[in-house]
Amino acid sequence: MVVNCEQVWREVSNYLDGELEPALRLAVEEHIRGCKRCAAVIDGTRNVIQLYSDDRMLEVPFGYSQRLHRRIDESMPSTRRGFLGWMAAAAAAVLVVGSIEVTRSSLFRGSPLRSPMAQSGKGVPPDLMVVVDDDGKLFHLAGCPFIRAKDPLRTIKAAEAKREGYTPCPRCLKKYLQRA
């Protein structure tokens, strides 16, 4: 059997896929041994197939698999969904608490007590006028030697100072702490 160039081009795919009858296959091989043009077509096509068949050519967007699983989670009536649902609920709760904390901290510039280790005191008259500094943690009676004079000072009511997280000075307001 003898084949010409057109017949070879028609069979390039079948030849490379190993789907030719033995006689036709031999004829194609015989042809390309003497035909550089057809050999180039077959070699190049084989190379193209090899390149595209590589897994690296099948790229997926970053995070694709996670998003796919999440979508399944959302629609699947299974225990996994329940578990993940609880996880999501817990995460949401953390976020809510976190956002409240952030709000509080932005209002009060810190944790509820500016010094977590300090005592909040007991019996401080709410209307007692006290002195605080913006960067400090304590509220003082006017004239207390432990007021940091270099800081900006404010004179406010004790109740307000407590709401902002200040705690009684352990020197000038010691009596309220002893009762705590």
Add this chain to the structure above:
Amino acid sequence: MPERARVLENPAEQFTEAMLIRRIVAGEHDLFYELIRPYERRIYGAAFAILRNEADAEDVAQEAVLKAFKHIRQFRAESRFSTWLIQITVNEARMRRRKAHANIMEPIADRLDDAGEYIPRDFADWREIPSETLERNEIRQKLAEALAELGQIYREVFVLRDMQHLSIEETAKALGISTASVKTRLLRARLMLRDLLAPGLGGPWSSRLSFEKGTKPW
């Protein structure tokens, strides 16, 4: 071809897959993740071949997987699960494409179908480009661009057959066309890609590659 021997083609793996499907149908829904894991990339690849848009392809891949889960009782073991899954993906992607292109005429190349023969344009011999060069983004990009230039009907067949490694029969089934059409379109797709890539593979890309010029391995 040995390369065509893919996941779950051996009986032991098919057994595992069949077991998984039975257990999922029986209510162990969590096993569905295991079932689809080997095919996640392929689903996306099939959708992208049709839609050529990352966001749409990902959305369609998700829809296809959900649909497969919903209808898994309808899966019949005479075909491979992967083929069934790809078939669902192709249908979803085509529906999405039809909606998006309802008022747009398809390119002429897409409507020519299988009429006439494709004659190779470039007869230059080029040095073999080894797969290692795919590490280079620019080469992958060039290959992706060439693939995008193919008409829809050729790209679909080429992606399913040569990138997703479906057989001729599976490709025909997934696309709803005859095996003869698959073969014709595949031949054209391969020859067109070779012509599209020839200027780069035979010239500028090769000259910048570090591999040795030598005898081809075939």
